[in-house]
Amino acid sequence: MYLLYSFRLALQSLWREKWINLLSVLTIAAGLFMITLTLFVVYNIDLATKRLPARFSVMLYLNDGLSEQETGSIIAQLKKNNAVEQARYIAKDKALEELKGVLKNADYILEGIDENPLPASIEIKLKKESVNIASVKKFAAEIKKIKSIAEVEYGEQFLNSIHSIKGMAKAGSLSLIIIMSAGVIFVCYSTIKIAFYRRKEEIETFKLLGATRGFIRAPFVIEGSVLGMFGGIASMAAALAFYHVLFYKVTATIPILKILVFPFETFPALPIVGLLLGIGGAVIALGRIRFS
Template sequence: MFSLRLALQSVIKEKWMSLLSMLSIGVMLFILVSVAVIVYNVEKLTARLPERLTVMVILKDGVTSEENKAVLAAIKAEPTVKVVTFVSKEKALDELRRSLKKDDFILKGFADNPLFDSFDVKIKSEGVRVDDVKRLIQKIKSMKAVDDVEYGEALMDSVYALKSGLRALGLSIGIVFVCSVTFICYTTVKILFYRHKEEIEVYKLLGATRWFVRAPFFIEGSIIGIFGGVMGSGMLMGFYYYFLRKLVADIPMFAFMSIPVQFMYLLPAVGMLLGLGGSVLALGRLKY
C-alpha cells in the first residue's frame, strides 16, 4: 500500500512527463490495434470468400447424358461442394437474352446456340481453404467431359495475397510498436528513478530492501501503461463511432468491417504489461 501511494504521488508530481508518456503510449497502442483491426477484417472477409465463389464448369459439346451424370456425381461427392446446379445451354441462352434486354439483337447473328451446357457449383462457407478450392478445380478440369472451369482465380489469388501481405505487415508493425511502448516506459521510469535518487539513498541507509525501493517504480510504470492503454481505447472508440460508422453509411461496401469489443478492453491490460516490462528493464541492472 505504501509503494502504491509513493507511485501515485510520483505520477502526480511529475504530471507533465507522465501525461506525455501516457499520450505517446496511447497513440502507439491505437496505431497497433488499428493495424490489428484491418488484419482481423481482411481475415473475416477471406473466410467468407469461398461461400461467395461460384465455380462454372463448362462441359464439352456433345457430352452424353451418362457422362453428364458422372460429372455431376463426382462433383457432388466432393466435401467442399455445397450445391451443384445443371444449366443447359438453352437455359443459359435465355438468361443471356434477359440480361442483354434490348441489346439481344447481338445474338441474332448466330445460327446455332453458341453456349455450352454447364454446372454452377457453390462452395461451402465453413472449413474451406483456398488450397481446397484449387484442388477441387484441378480435379474437375481433369475430367474428360469438362472443357473449362471459370471461378475468378485472379480475384481469389489477389485477395489471399493481400491477406498474407497484411499479416506480415501487421506482425512487423506490432513488433516495432511493442518495442517502442516498452522503450517509452523504460525511459520514463529510469528518469524518475534518478530524480528520486536522494530519497532512495535515505531509504537504503534506513535498511530498505531492494524490493521496497523498486516496487513504487514497477507500479508507476504499470500505471503509466494502464492509462496509456485507456487513452488508446478512447481513440479506438472515437475512430469507431465518428469515422467507421460514417464510412459504412457513405460506402456500404465497407459494411463487413467491425471492431471487436475485446480490443478496447484489452489495450489497458497490454499497456500495463508493457509498462511493467519497461520498468523491469529500466531497473534490472541498477545497483539499488
C-alpha cells in the same frame, strides 16, 4: 506488507511530474490507438476473406452433345468428392438465359447469333475449408481427368491475389504491432528511468537502511503500470471517437463503409495491454539492482 506504501510513493511521484507523465500517457495512447487501427484493418480483411467461400465457385464446361445419363453420371461423380458442397447443372439454354439476364439492356450484343454458343456447364460450390489455393488446384486437377469436361475455370488469379493480400496484411500488421508495442515499452522505460535517476539518492539511502529489491522496485513498477493503463484508457477513448466519426459521419457520405465491422471486443484489452507494456518498460528500466 509494503505495497500500500509503494502505491503512495508511486502516486506522489506521478503527481510531482504530472506534465511529463501526461505526455507519456498521451504517447502511449497514440501507440495503442495505432495498434487498434491496425487490428481494425486486419479484422475486416479477415472477415472479407471469410465471406469468400460462399461466393466462390468452380465452373466446369462440358463438351457438346452429352446425354442426360452422361451428365448425371458426371454430377454423381463430383458429389462423391469430399471438397464438393453443391453441384448445379446449367444447361445450354439456361446459360443463355442467365447471360441475357446479366446483359439486361445490352442484350443487342447477342442479336444475329442464330445458334446458342454457350456450352452446358456445372457450377460447383466447394466446402468452406476447401476454398484455398492448394485444395482448389488439387480439385481442378482431379476433375480435369473426367472425360467430357472441356474446361475448368476457377479464377486462379483472383484466389492468388486474395491470398497474398491476406498474407501481406497479416505480416504488415504484425510488424506494426511489434514496432508500436516496442515504442510503448520505450516510452515507459524512459519515463521510469528518469524517475529512477531523479530519486537515485533516496534509493541509495533505502538500500543502506536495508530495503530489498522488491521494496525499491515496487513504486516504479506501479508507476509504469499506471502510465500504461491510463495510456490504454486514453487509446480506448480515441478508438471510440474514431468509431463514432467513421460510422456516423463518414458513412453518411460513403455508405459502402457500413460493411466494416469494429472489433469492440479488443476495447477492454487496451488498458490491460497498456498495463503489461508499462510493467515491461519499468522492469527493463530498473535492471538489476545491486547492493554493493
